[in-house]
Amino acid sequence: xxxxxxxxxxxxxxxxxxxxxxxxxxxxxxxxxxxxxxxxxxxxxxxxxxxxxxxxxxxxxxxxxxxxxxxxxxxxxxxxxxxxxxxxxxxxxxxxxxxxxxxxxxxxxxxxxxxxxxxxxxxxxxxxxxxxxxxxxxxxxxxxxxxxxxxxxxxxxxxxxxxxxxxxxxxxxxxxxxxxxxxxxxxxxxxxxxxxxxxxxxxxxxxxxxxxxxxxxxxxxxxxxxxxxxxxxxxxxxxxxxxxxxxxxxxxxxxxxxxxxxxxxxxxxxxxxxxxxxxxxxxxxxxxxxxxxxxxxxxxxxxxxxxxxxxxxxxxxxxxxxxxxxxxxxxxxxxxxx
Amino acid sequence: xxxxxxxxxxxxxxxxxxxxxxxxxxxxxxxxxxxxxxxxxxxxxxxxxxxxxxxxxxxxxxxxxxxxxxxxxxxxxxxxxxxxxxxxxxxxxxxxxxxxxxxxxxxxxxxxxxxxxxxxxxxxxxxxxxxxxxxxxxxxxxxxxxxxxxxxxxxxxxxxxxxxxxxxxxxxxxxxxxxxxxxxxxxxxxxxxxxxxxxxxxxxxxxxxxxxxxxxxxxxxxxxxxxxxxxxxxxxxxxxxxxxxxxxxxxxxxxxxxxxxxxxxxxxxxxxxxxxxxxxxxxxxxxxxxxxxxxxxxxxxxxxxxxxxxxxxxxxxxxxxxxxxxxxxxxxxxxxxxxxxxxxxxxxxxxxxxxxxxxxxxxxxxxxxxxxxxxxxxxxxxxxxxxxxxxxxxxxxxxxxxxxxxxxxxxxxxxxxxxxxxxxxxxxxxxxxxxxxxxxxxxxx
Numbered sequence: 001x002x003x004x005x006x007x008x009x010x011x012x013x014x015x016x017x018x019x020x021x022x023x024x025x026x027x028x029x030x031x032x033x034x035x036x037x038x039x040x041x042x043x044x045x046x047x048x049x050x051x052x053x054x055x056x057x058x059x060x061x062x063x064x065x066x067x068x069x070x071x072x073x074x075x076x077x078x079x080x081x082x083x084x085x086x087x088x089x090x091x092x093x094x095x096x097x098x099x100x101x102x103x104x105x106x107x108x109x110x111x112x113x114x115x116x117x118x119x120x121x122x123x124x125x126x127x128x129x130x131x132x133x134x135x136x137x138x139x140x141x142x143x144x145x146x147x148x149x150x151x152x153x154x155x156x157x158x159x160x161x162x163x164x165x166x167x168x169x170x171x172x173x174x175x176x177x178x179x180x181x182x183x184x185x186x187x188x189x190x191x192x193x194x195x196x197x198x199x200x201x202x203x204x205x206x207x208x209x210x211x212x213x214x215x216x217x218x219x220x221x222x223x224x225x226x227x228x229x230x231x232x233x234x235x236x237x238x239x240x241x242x243x244x245x246x247x248x249x250x251x252x253x254x255x256x257x258x259x260x261x262x263x264x265x266x267x268x269x270x271x272x273x274x275x276x277x278x279x280x281x282x283x284x285x286x287x288x289x290x291x292x293x294x295x296x297x298x299x300x301x302x303x304x305x306x307x308x309x310x311x312x313x314x315x316x317x318x319x320x321x322x323x324x325x326x327x328x329x330x331x332x333x334x335x336x337x338x
Numbered sequence: 339x340x341x342x343x344x345x346x347x348x349x350x351x352x353x354x355x356x357x358x359x360x361x362x363x364x365x366x367x368x369x370x371x372x373x374x375x376x377x378x379x380x381x382x383x384x385x386x387x388x389x390x391x392x393x394x395x396x397x398x399x400x401x402x403x404x405x406x407x408x409x410x411x412x413x414x415x416x417x418x419x420x421x422x423x424x425x426x427x428x429x430x431x432x433x434x435x436x437x438x439x440x441x442x443x444x445x446x447x448x449x450x451x452x453x454x455x456x457x458x459x460x461x462x463x464x465x466x467x468x469x470x471x472x473x474x475x476x477x478x479x480x481x482x483x484x485x486x487x488x489x490x491x492x493x494x495x496x497x498x499x500x501x502x503x504x505x506x507x508x509x510x511x512x513x514x515x516x517x518x519x520x521x522x523x524x525x526x527x528x529x530x531x532x533x534x535x536x537x538x539x540x541x542x543x544x545x546x547x548x549x550x551x552x553x554x555x556x557x558x559x560x561x562x563x564x565x566x567x568x569x570x571x572x573x574x575x576x577x578x579x580x581x582x583x584x585x586x587x588x589x590x591x592x593x594x595x596x597x598x599x600x601x602x603x604x605x606x607x608x609x610x611x612x613x614x615x616x617x618x619x620x621x622x623x624x625x626x627x628x629x630x631x632x633x634x635x636x637x638x639x640x641x642x643x644x645x646x647x648x649x650x651x652x653x654x655x656x657x658x659x660x661x662x663x664x665x666x667x668x669x670x671x672x673x674x675x676x677x678x679x680x681x682x683x684x685x686x687x688x689x690x691x692x693x694x695x696x697x698x699x700x701x702x703x704x705x706x707x708x709x710x711x712x713x714x715x716x717x718x719x720x721x722x723x724x725x726x727x728x729x730x731x732x733x734x735x736x737x738x739x740x741x742x743x744x745x746x747x748x749x750x751x752x753x754x755x756x757x758x759x760x761x762x763x764x765x766x767x768x769x770x771x772x773x774x775x776x777x778x779x780x781x782x783x
Contacts, residue, residue, distance in 0.1 A: 058451065060407055061444045064414055071418060072437050075429025082422030086737040089419055094750050097408040101754055104404030105761045149736045296430055296507075303434050303509040311441035318448045318472070325452055325459075 003301040004291045007073035010308060011066060012277045018062035019273070020177060020266060025059050026124035027178020029099070031201065033121020036114060044194045047186045058322070060100065072304050076294035080285050083150045084143055085134065092130040095123045128170035136163045139224045140286025162219045169212040173269070176205040180248065180265050184258035199252060206249045210242075213272070224286060230279035237275035244268035345731050347740035348420040351747060355413045356716070357709055358751045362406030364708050367481045367526065368533025369399045370446075370474040372564060377467045379560070387553045390774065391560075393457065395537065398762055400454060405758050407447075412747075420740065424723050424733035427504070431497045432490045434509040439483035446476025478526055485525045488715065489517035493586050494724050516586050520579040521715075527575055528711065531568035532704040535670055537561045539701025542694045544771075553771050558697070559681060565700070566674035569667055576664070577631065584632035587725065588641040590718045593652045594660040595628055596621075597642045604628035604640040609661060612654060652720045659714040666707035670700045 032048045035041040071078045102120035106113070137143065142157045143150055157163055179202035186194035217238075220228040231238070245268045251261040282290040295301070373392045380388030418425045428436075449472040460466045496512030497504050538561035541554045583591035591597070596607045596618055606628040610621025626636035633640070643651055673696050680688040687693055723730045 058444070058447055060411060061440060061447055064411055065440050065444070067415060067418065068433075068436050068440050071425055071429040072433030075426045075433070078418050078425035078429050079422045082418040082420075082425060083735055083737060086419045086735060086743065087739050089415060090743045090746065093412050093415055094746055096411060097750055097754065100404055100408035100411075101757065104401045104408075105757050151737075296433065297504065299507045300430065300433060300509050304437055307434060307438055307441070311438070311444075314441065315444055315448070318445060322448050322452055325456065 003298065003305070004073070004295045006305060007069075007295070007301060008277075008281075008291055010305075011069045011073060012274065014062055014066045014069060016270060016273050018059070018066060020269065021059045021062060023128070023174040023177040024181045025178075026128060027174045027176075028182060029102075029124040030121045030175065031178065031182070031198070033118050033124075036117050036121075040197070043197055044182070044186070047182060047189060047191060047194050047198075058319075060096070063096075069304075073296055073301065074284060074289075074291065074294040075296055076289055077284055080143075080150065080289050080294075081134070081137075084137060084152045087152075088130055088133045092127055095127045095130065098123045099127070125171055125174070128174050129167045132166045132170040133157070133163070136160070136166050138280070138283070138285050139220070139227065140283075141223065143285070143288065145288070160223070162216070162223045165212060165216045165219050169209070169216055172205055172209040172212050176202065176209040177265065177269070179205055180252065180258075180262050183252065184262045187258045195258075199255070202252050203249070206245075206252075210245055227279055227286070230281075231275070234275045234279055237271050237278075241268045241272040241275065244271070341734075341736055342731075344736060344738065344740055345734040347744055348734040349730070351740060351744045352413075352416065352420055353713075353716070354744070354747060354751065355409065355416055356712060358755070359406070359409035359413050360708060360712050361705060362402050362409055363481070364529045364532050364705070365399070365402045365536065366406045367477045367529035368531075369395060369402075369537070370450075370470060370477050371530055372533055372537060372561065373399065374467070374470045374474055375564065376560065377463075377470065381463050381467060385556075386775075386778070387556050388560075389463075390553065390771065390778075391557055394766070394771070394774075396454065397765065400450070401758060401762060401765075403450065405754055408754065409751075410443075420735050421723065421733045422735055424728060427724065427728060428487070428490075430504045431494070431507055431509070431512045432487050435483040435486040435513050439480050439487075442476045442479040442483060444476075446473050446480065449473045449476065478529075481526050481529060482522050485522045486513050486515075486518055489521040490515050491723065492521070492590075492715075492719055492725055493517035494727055499727070517582060520575055520582045524572060524575045524579060524711075527568045527571040528704075528708060531565055531572055531670075532708050534561045534565035534568065535674075535704040536701040538565060538674075539698045540766075542697035546691060546694050546698065549770070549772065551771055553775070558677070562674040562677045562697070566671065566678060569671040569674065572667060573671065576667075580631040581634065584640065587719075589643065589646045589651050590656075591632065592641060592643045592646075593654055594656045594714065594718060596654065596657050597628060597640060599644055600639065600642040602629065602639045603637055604632070606631060607657075610657075612657075649721060652718045656714050656718045659710045659717070662710040663707045663714060666703045666710075670704050670707075673697060673700050 028048045032041070032045055035044050098119055102116050106116050106120075136157070137152070139162065142153050142160075144153055179198050183195055183198040183202050186198055217228070217231060220231065244264045248261045248264045248268065251257050251264070282292060284291055284294055296304075373395050376388045376395065377392035380386065380390075380392060449469055453466070453469040453473060456466060456469070490512055493515040494512070495515050496508040496510070498506045538558055541557040541561065544551075544554045545558070580591065596610070596612070597604060598616055603626055605626065606624040607618060608622040608624060610618045613619050628640050629636050629638045632638065677688055677693075677697065719725060721729050721731070723733045
């Protein structure tokens, strides 16, 4: 395997990791805010808080990893995406800042304010929406190069059905992923009312999530036929992903094996995400940038891969310790110890 | 014209984010080390005051860390958004330490999360204390790696330019550039020093506000000892930094010292201000001192600004920044020294209200020194973003919306800054040490 393939596979893995953990985080925040709004917070807020508090900083690092890594492996992305994304990425940053400060001030600082809770909950829906714009832009057709200056065509972007389908997909999948995970977590905590409520949310959002995902593939047929064709070639990956989706929903419907259900959901998104990524190859940004043109020098690539492996050896045991102490610790999950 | 504006606003927004982030970053690097010291002393001396000190510092620390995570993500992403050309170049050569910084921070974040929620989970307190080791290491190494990138901007090496293409990239050579040793050690030492003085200031403030608890006196002695050690270290490193500049960035040294003519036995200009461009007024001239600072030899020749093209020298106002940094460093060092000596000799002046106010001032003052130092580092490198290779005006984004984004971020930092001050003061006001100690006794701990 060539270095650029290793690089993009690893980065894609981090982005996938971010999508899963951040979806849980964003969705949990939204459900929490929604429950405060509808006076149901006594049911789920404990579950949400107990899970989120120790892990939120870790979530953020996944994102930082991705954008630092992609500039390292593919420096030209800094030039193309950096120029084009000034406004959307800055807005995402401000929204991320609002969320981060919720933890700082409310969780750690004991500032009790409904205003922050709402801000926190709803910013969690706007962040995936604003970040998903990057995927839309990568499909091409929204960036113009003129006298060596790149500019984003906002009018085209906001008028495109593709943009809005991807935004809606990001929202529905955030809520779906999060609800499935929290159902499992609440069940582990032996919190029956919370489990029932979250299970209901999971079933509600399953349909919209799969419909929007299919809708995007259809959008691409007109927007980016090359990409669409490459996706059709990988039909079997999408088929496996679909089977995993059906199994997950079936398990939740039957109130069985929530842990396995979440595992299958991760598999569903993993396969679909890589199928999307593979069909996107070799373009990082249609039609300007491919992974061969944008790749760093060989020396840097080797250094980054070595650093990555070394760092991974350090992080995996640490993450395992974190999960063992909080996520998989029976007493902690059930709220018997703080 | 439009692109000039984009450069101007990009610089402004970067300066704003960096100036705001560095407050939280400095505290974030220094405080884990101090918490570790306090907890270690507490366990060794079986003194619950030190344990409580560690606990309370941690509680405040997590808030600053959380805000630091936010502003750190902002500066990381903003560099790509505002300086795409620079980041493309930097990505080719200096991506390695940037990448490793995320690992260091990841490491820190995981263990901080564990440390925070496991105060009462271990029967053996020492096990809990050990969780701080990765936190402190991760925090310090974040600073080390990021400063390596900054050092590279001052002394780029480890690659060759051929027809605009970067070839023969050697990531390790780029990382270990000549600016690296002095810069990295200076940043880490001043972070420890500033954190110590900030915590000392809080202790002194409580004493002034009527609390006479021994807890605060223990805190004061511990933090000022750390402050003294690291302010001396910072000064020594500063001297080496002068020698680095004389050899590799003489224009920066000459501009910050207002050294206009190349000469031997150069004197050092302290204070003063500049009239009509090149006329120095009201300054103190220390004979031979600049030659000693630059080369360790009173007779050595020091290159002056006359050796450089007009458009390749940094703005001369960096002299003021340099003076602010150095003078504050000296003042805080003397305050710490007096307190420690006075305390050892049982002198009463250490309890004097005026002296306590001096200690209170050392906190904000050292933060001002940090700001002045970073402004000196960044403005002093101008007109280059990558010295000798890429000029700042050629590195900025061509987007026209930077001014608008600037307004957004000003709003964001105002909210974050105000909220952190309000939350932190409320947190400690509502739960003073005396009450917490009483609660602990009642609970039989």
